[in-house]
Amino acid sequence: MNFKSRTYWLFLLPTLLALLIVLIIPFFQGVYYSFTEYNGFQVSAFVGLDNYIKLFTDDQFLYSLKFTAGFSIASVIGINVIGLAFALLVTQKLGKVSTLFRTVFFMPNLIGGIILGFIWQFVFLKAFSGIADVTGIEFFKGWLSNTETGFWGLVILFVWQMSGYIMVIYISFLNNVPKELLEAATIDGANKWQSFWKVKFPLIIPAFTVSLFLTLSNAFKVYDQNMALTGGGPFGSTEMATMNIYDTAFKVQDMGYAQSKAIIFLIIITLISVIQLYLTRKKETEL
């Protein structure tokens, strides 16, 4: 490809324009607003770095960052373990059933976050308390009414939603593992367990790069599920960073401050993603 060719740039132009309008210009506008006091209508003052300084003493924001990090770790592990397990299950020779399983596992991903939130709210509040009433098991009582159940409620919801999607990625990589390698392993006397860990696993490491990246960045950016399921409650203890930013912007009407939070949040996500990509890339095995 000749990078200087006119057609090349011409073809890129629409995309570049779109990116410029919806991404690049708003980004720089955002950076500008983060240095101001802005209520959504007019900029009332230029405050320099004040917003950023205020950030570090904002307990609720720092707490929401911590909470988001905890949530991301728990759900990234959960999603990838379950997604991989699903993928292994449906790549077994089960005939028609495996297609059915694939569809069923993938289904939650087709439902929007808000609706999922309400579905699970019903499960946690109504179905769980129903089970508790019948069986008397303490575990099912009072879900979403304290921080702990709120946290696990969110993790369960998100794992349930994303696992099927990640499963699809693992399936494609598992199917690409050359048959002759597995056959050779069997002839050498490897059992299923060994051939998974010694042959399949190293070959699907690239899938981890993709899956970890997707789950990590998605987990950090969760908003709708959070809003619909717990709404940040009780007492703001399940409020994730995105929600904190949204509330600062649209409830407290402090757009400039919210913008500075968003910038910090962006930097954090970028750093984590870059580090993660770098680390998993190193582990990839070439055939």
Add this chain to the structure above:
Amino acid sequence: MKIKLSLLSIILLGLLVACGLNESGDKSGSGDKTVIDVFNIKVETTDQLNNLVELYEEENENVDINVTTVGGGQDAASALQAKFSSGEEPAIFLLGGLSDVEKYQDYLLDVSDMESAKTAIEGTLDGGSMDGTPYGIPLNIEGYGWMYNKDIFERAGVDPASIDSYEAFKEAVEKINEQKEDLGIEAVFGFSAKEDWVVSQYSSHFTAPEFNNNVKEAFEADQLNFEYGDRMKEYTDLFNKYNYQPILSLDYSTSVEELFANDQVAIIHQGNWIVPSLNSLDESFVQEKLGILPLFVGPENEGKIVAGPSWYWGINKKKDDAVVEESKKFLDWMYTSEKGKELIVEDFKYIPSHEGYDPESISDPVSKEVYEYLLNDKSRIWTNNQYPDGFFSEALFPEFQKYLDGQNSWEEFEEKVGESFTKMR
């Protein structure tokens, strides 16, 4: 080849731009009709509003009214702001309190010469006025306090009329609690502490007397000292003790439509807006069982409920003159014409905020009670509408939940909330 390709991309680009132009072209030109965009927040009466609009359009063929309704769990105030930021300002929209009036003041029309402003009940314009100029037409009167189930009270042997002080209320609650099993109820209270607005409204009973029951004073205050915090603590401890648990995840619909409507709890903190949804479940409930009890707060410990206009219709003066004129006509028609009045009380089941209505035409007993409280001067103002932006959801509500959960002492609650009030003002 190269030329062809570049031609193609130019055409594609052209198409893209053309599409964009087309879209914006469609909106401004829709015949000779005057288009009025209405931004509605009252979800409960969306159907009624659409019905009213349809009738109006039949009578006035030159007007086309588009109603957008946002609310019910969604953040209506943000949606309205988004409309303004994106340049799609509605012609008529709802204002929640003086901070909304202040925010949109550049857009708001002085409504003082409108028929529907002149007939508004004395004092109801205050919540929509800035420096003496009214900018909003009150939507209706809404009132709240302890909504209770008369039937349960009767079976428990408690006479609601005898409750004339906090102590009497406490006694009544304890008496009902003792007979919980015989009455077949889950708990005495069904306070939904999952909803920030319920907590916010509840706090109004105790903050209104601090601001001398004055809308303007509440709006201008930069301090909240919880002068009547002790009483608030007493009430809070009382319902927290006898509430359906877990209180922190009890939401509006469980509280009202499940527990209260099915005689599972005796008292909830709500207002007359629950009437339509109770009616949709069982018409007889509202007629026979629903009542409202006041809260005893303030220097004289008088029993009052909170009642007053909570929303105001504002008109956008930056629209074309024709649109502004038609908007005024529409609102006047809604509140002062015979047909409009009829719809307001019978179809919307609103408590009217305007004069010239027959009190007897209010169909349900609770709304009548609320109306009487207001007329007899036994009501407090909607202080919660004058709190700083985001105060109730970001400061008051989480701290209140912490107190209910036992993570905070009352002193910490008062201190932290008071601090945030000053900071957010």
